[in-house]
Amino acid sequence: SESQATKLHTHDTLPVSNQPITSTPQSPYPVTRSTEHVQLVKHQALTKHITVESASACCNELVGLRLECAGWNFVDEAASLRTATIKRNINIFVGSLEVTLPSRTTFENNNIEIVLFEDACDCISDLLSITDKLIYLVLSATLGVSVVPLIHNHRCIEHIYIYQVPDEEESIDWIQDYPKILGSESSIDMIANRIKEDIDLIMKRSSRWSRSKELLAELCSQAKQTSISASINDVLDDNLNTLRIVLLYLGPRQPFHLSHNKIRIDEFRNIEQCIHSIQADNSITVFLIISMNEIKDVHHVQSIAELDAVHAIYIVTDLESYEQIQPLVPYSKLSGIFVLNEDLLEQLTTDICFYRQIRIITPNMNVFKIESNTCAELTEHQINFLRFQLFSTILSQLPTQSTAASDTENIDQLRSRLIEANTTISNLFKNFNKSILQISATKLHEINQRIVSLAKNVDSSTVTVYRAQLVSQKDLEMIKTNPNALLTLQTFILASRSFRSIANMCRRAADNQLTVVLFELNLSERASVVDLNSDTVVFNLGTLFRLVSTDPTPDGVWRAQLEFANNAMQYIKNQLQSEIGSRLTWLTFGNYLTAIKQFPTAEEYYQYLLDILPSNHPSLASVYNNIGLMYAAIDKNQEALESFEKALQLAITPLPIVIGQAKTSKPDLSSSQDSPIEKINILNKIAEISCRQGDYTTARDFYHQALEIADDVQSRKLYKAKIDALAHFDDTC
Known part of the structure; x- marks a missing residue:
């Protein structure tokens, strides 16, 4: 059909660039590159093109996507561009309380402030007032036992380092209750070196997006464990009609174009016509490739990046212009800057695959504010909230063709089944019908039985676990504007006891310009969880939390504090039961x-x-x-x-x-x-x-x-x- 066929709209005659392009020598033999998702084959003979020859199940429809270079060879001298990094613009505060760091302690970054506190009250007050810097704090075990509980959950606290005075035998078992504490040391020099290493680790990022299978697997499992990536559902129910590729030529045209028999591909030279076309089809996700050679065109990139439909931008230039285009790297939605070679097609296919998978595995979230007449006039979010919570309640009773849940599977198998189940839940509540329910019910019933059988109450009065949660801009606004509301995630919620691993995961997601929230889940003794291992826990389906606060942090990650609130659902059920009888x-x-x-x-x-x-x-x-x-x-x-x-x-x-x-x-x-x-x-x-x-x-x-x-x-x-x-x-x- 016309909607599936490639569309090439040329709105003006496009002059070919006269600038020289450093290129590979012509070769009669095709060159193959295997990537995470696809196999690319480059032909440098008579017709110079790179084609997606094969692909994994999640992006099999991309086979046949073709990048053609007209009149020139592809650029090959670009290996260094793939590993280029840029500096994160994060302000750092290093504080020490009655512990003096070595005088030779220096940091390479200029945006680091170092302060020595001599009074605990002044230290606590100053730290809690900081909202625009990541805080690294050093203090003694003696002071830490009383200071850490007061500042630990402050959203800007990144890491806490405990100095244990040599030859003192004071117990430090209490530090296990605070995930932001990175152990204890009796050497000030070792602490100083560790702070430098930790800061260096977060201050650099890749100049291109790296939306990899590994990142996807970590977001699904809330753990740095790539072995479970195979359990991510590769079968997608949306087709390529939900996206389009747009090529915009600014200045002299680079001699290339894209083609595919199913993806809509449009070409423009006029920026206004390009913007108008994108706005006219605002429901279609756009992957935008901009050919440009001069920094003066930067305002065009800014204006088009603001369009909601634009998901990713790729700038294509030549080697001679790369340096002057480089300042655009931090721009919103910019996946990377490329010269004309396989890197462009690899990045494009990787981003498309990631985009399609993330739509499936990202759980819906909804909020509910309890009022005196809660069920009288329900909003869409409240209705979706109730649908899921009520279903979670009756799932264990639901008639199915179920067999008894296996109690012999290991933790990795259980984790994989949870990820599959979460994809199933997402599909079910996206389009609730009897056919999907018949397919889903047995699987969800069995995994729910398994989780319920393993669940136990937390073993201390307060426990904090963490979760990296991708959200849409709409969902972010929802949680920002609904303090004290109940929050449900339509998923078996996985979380980690390791603040550091989740913070790093969130930072990687933010580097890839994904909207991410770091959830701090504060539990009580009433909370029931399953320990998958020493770091990872999973909650029963339908576990409820109350939003306490949602605030930005200096590293571009939003942080939301939530508290366990399962008992609140009973009030809502009582209202409905009174009405229904x-x-x-x-x-x-x-x-x-x-x-x-x-x-x-x-x-x-x-x-x-x-x-x-x-x-x-x-x-x-x-x-x-x-x-x-x-x-x-x-x-x-x-x-x-x-x-x-x-x-x-x-x-x-x-x-x-x-x-x-x-x-x-x-x-x-x-x-x-x-x-x-x-x-x-x-x-x-x-x-x-x-x-x-x-x-x-x-x-x-x-x-x-x-x-x-x-x-x-x-x-x-x-x-x-x-x-x-x-x-x-x-x-x-």
Whole structure:
């Protein structure tokens, strides 16, 4: 189709650059380069081009992407550009409390402030007032036991170093409770050297994005462990129509173009036309390649980078112009600066693969503010919050074709299954339907059972663990503007006890211009976790936290403090239960969805139950009754009648009920059941709907049947009054 075919729009005649390009000698033999995701083959014979010849499953559709060089050879003298680094612009504060660093201690960076404190109160006050510097603090074990608890959770504290006076035998077991403490040393020189090494480590980054499989695996597992990368789901359900590649030529045109039979590729010479085109298709993600040779065009890069649809920018220049273009490296969305060779195509394909995978593995997050009438008017975030939390509650009860969860798998296998399960959850809540639920339910049920069986309460009054969380700009604004709200992540939450490893992970993500939040999860003794190893923990599905604060840090990473808040969900459940009249179970989950007006989701869930339950299951009558209630709530009276009639055929246990409720604009779920359905309820509902449709004879007949089995005086009087009213065709139902 036209939307899938390559589109090459040339809006002006493009003059070819007269500048010389250092290039590889012409060779009749193709040269192959294997990358993380694809295999590139470069041809330097008559037609000079580089082609994606094969690819991993996650980006197999990129096979055939072709970079063609017209009239020149590809540049080869660019190896040093691949390893080029730039300095991070981070301000550093090195403080020492009653510990004097060696006088010869010097740092290469000019943006480092060193302060010696002689008073603990002054030290604490000054450190807590710092908001624009990363803090490295040295203090003695004697002072640390009282000072560290007061400053440890300050978002700018990067590392704490404990100096243990030689020959003193004071216990330092307490330091194990504070992840930002990097052990203890009895040598001031060793501490000074370690501070220098730690600062040097964070002050440099690559001049190009490195959105690698390793980074993706670390973000999934919250651990520096690349062996689990294979468990990341390689099968993606979105196609290449969700993205496009745009080439913009500024100044003399570089002699190249891209082509592919499925990806939309547009070429522009006019900046205004390029911007207009991107804005016109704002829902399509853009990977933008800009050919430029002069720094005077920098304002164009700035203006186009501000467009929401632009995901990544690649600047292509020649070796002679590279140095003057280099200052653009820190610019927003700039993946890198390239000369014309395989590096450009490798970076482009790597970024596309990472972008497609991150959309799948990044969990949705939602917030919920509890107010006096919480469930009256729900926002989209609150509805999504409730859908996930309610599902998490009934998952352990959910009917599936499940087998018993294995208790023999090792921790690495469990971690891999968790990552797969998290991808499954993301897919399920992106498009909740019976087919996906049938595929997902067994897997989620089994892994949930395994986690529940291993979970135990934390073993101290307060514990802090950390998580590197990629977020969208929309989600970042949501958590910034909702302090004290409840937060849920639609995932089995993995976290680490190592602040250092998570901080480094966040910094790497920020270097790749990913929006990342470092979550500090403060737990209490009520929190239940599974220890995957000495560093990594996982929480039960549906674990809730309350947002305490969200603030930026000097290294470009947002930091959010959260506290364990599972008990808050009970208040919300109580409100819903009061409205619905039944406690939350797998049988009434659909009624809860109906109560929050999630009718399509409720219908899909009921269809799942009808498919999964055997024909003789004792709860089928209740399922059909609840389906009838859902259809009645959306005025699908005929479908409601059919469902109630099926329920009536299955209901054989007449139980007394009290009828007569105030009319409400909310869905009537008063007859929803988490136990065998009462026949009299179904008769009453059929009569009500028949009356609503004007079929008074049928309505009167079903009220008569209800009257015959009613065994309390109040119900009999009410049914007799309804029958008498219908005798005069007076619609009082």
